[in-house]
Amino acid sequence: MRLQTSTKLAIYAVIELAADAGRQLSVAAMGEKFGVSSHHLAKVMNELAHAGLVQAVRGVGGGYQFSANPRRTTLYDVIRLFEEIGGEEREPEATPESLALADVLHEIDDIAIATLGSITIATMCKSAQMRRTNGATPRQVHLARG
Secondary structure, eight states, X not given: OOOOHHHHHHHHHHHHHHTTTTOOBOHXXXXXXXXXXXXXXXHHHHHHHHTTSEEEEOSTTOEEEEOSOXXXXXXXXXXXXXXXXXXXXXXXXXXXXXXXXXXXXXXXXXXXXXXXXXXXHHXXXXXXXXXXXXOOOHHHHHHHHO
């Protein structure tokens, strides 16, 4: 599955902020950490704030902080703000072949939604912390598992 840059940034920001819910970070600080422009990240943060996942804190030392429940908020809750999964419509003049393919693609979408909906932000925070502590790259972790 490929995700847009905005979607990845949203996930990174949510995980970063949820790791310490009391902490607030500026768009500039997060942009520097993630290696992206503050302008692009600000648009992402606006969308997350609109969805109620983060809240903007104004004033000196302001920024954003996580405002949702990390044990109830899932990856799908974040991803669906930026991506359309399962939104493909059937062709008006469908053939048996196109219908068969559409059935498979819909099943894949359903599995992706179920999987992403089962992974909480709290789980992602733990996974990120484990990688920070162990110093393992995602590739090293994947190879060790499989």
